[in-house]
Amino acid sequence: MDFYFRRTYRGALKAILLDWAGTTMDYGCYAPAVVFRQVYERMRVPISMSEARAPMGAHKKVHIHKISQIESVHQRWEETYNRPPQESDIDAMFEAFVPLQLSCLAEYADLIPGTLEAVAEFRKRGLKIGSTTGYTGEMMALLQKEAKKRGYEPDATVCATDVPEGRPAPWMCVQNAMQLGVYPFAACVKVDDTIPGIEEGLNAGMWTIGLAKTGNEIGLNEEEINRLDPEVLQTQLETVYQRMHQSGAHYVVDGIWDVSDVLDDIQSRLTRGECP
Numbered sequence: 001m002d003f004y005f006r007r008t009y010r011g012a013l014k015a016i017l018l019d020w021a022g023t024t025m026d027y028g029c030y031a032p033a034v035v036f037r038q039v040y041e042r043m044r045v046p047i048s049m050s051e052a053r054a055p056m057g058a059h060k061k062v063h064i065h066k067i068s069q070i071e072s073v074h075q076r077w078e079e080t081y082n083r084p085p086q087e088s089d090i091d092a093m094f095e096a097f098v099p100l101q102l103s104c105l106a107e108y109a110d111l112i113p114g115t116l117e118a119v120a121e122f123r124k125r126g127l128k129i130g131s132t133t134g135y136t137g138e139m140m141a142l143l144q145k146e147a148k149k150r151g152y153e154p155d156a157t158v159c160a161t162d163v164p165e166g167r168p169a170p171w172m173c174v175q176n177a178m179q180l181g182v183y184p185f186a187a188c189v190k191v192d193d194t195i196p197g198i199e200e201g202l203n204a205g206m207w208t209i210g211l212a213k214t215g216n217e218i219g220l221n222e223e224e225i226n227r228l229d230p231e232v233l234q235t236q237l238e239t240v241y242q243r244m245h246q247s248g249a250h251y252v253v254d255g256i257w258d259v260s261d262v263l264d265d266i267q268s269r270l271t272r273g274e275c276p
């Protein structure tokens with residue numbers, strides 16, 4: 001045979017999968033960062049906010065482990081304990097983390113401005129709304145209730161504890177697609193404020209949109225952002241845009257309010273026969 005055909009999906013977008021903290025709620029993604037610092041403080045190995053935020057997006061237990069592997073933290077740990085952090089330390093810290101996180105989650109449950117309008121627009125486009133998160137099922141149950149009170153209720157929610165492996169593995173996206181009954185994955189878009197969350201979508205073969213301003217990368221809430229020198233903010237945003245583009249994100253925008261415009265572009269690329 002001297003030629004072959006290649007099949008491409010040229011149909012409509014079917015679903016959008018939204019991350020939670022830093023994407024639809026908790027502007028600046030504060031809730032987990034604050035508690036990771038408390039947990040390490042209790043172990044007498046205080047960590048900075050940027051150390052606490054570095055592995056964001058991962059399963060929370062994996063996150064605790066990854067913090068312990070940051071060179072500066074590892075060094076402070078050895079100075080305190082005369083040995084490296086062990087599996088049992090991670091287990092103990094995760095055990096301490098869960099109730100601390102549960103006790104303060106509701107304080108960080110406000111929706112990011114523009115979320116309700118964006119979700120209404122996605123629905124108007126006929127998209128199903130899925131969601132993924134590094135939070136555990138117990139934490140998500142609480143947050144889903146808080147989100148519902150505020151008018152946000154996605155059609156599917158999959159937590160890191162529902163799958164064999166969290167981000168950057170694609171399983172939460174795959175599980176969403178199954179629950180929503182949508183395929184191919186090229187008809188789905190993943191939106192996230194962290195690099196592992198973007199990689200999760202890429203690994204699932206979905207279109208990805210990074211959110212630069214409202215999440216973990218800048219790490220400030222709306223009020224703090226508004227107080228920031230506009231030039232400083234601009235420089236920080238440029239760095240985040242570059243990091244997210246380099247991670248492979250198809251698009252990077254400031255916040256969820258900008259996502260709808262991007263969907264038009266994705267749809268026209270799909271119609272032309274482009275794959276994510």
Ligand SMILES: [Mg+2]
Binds near residue numbers: 021057192
């Ligand atoms: Mg997030």
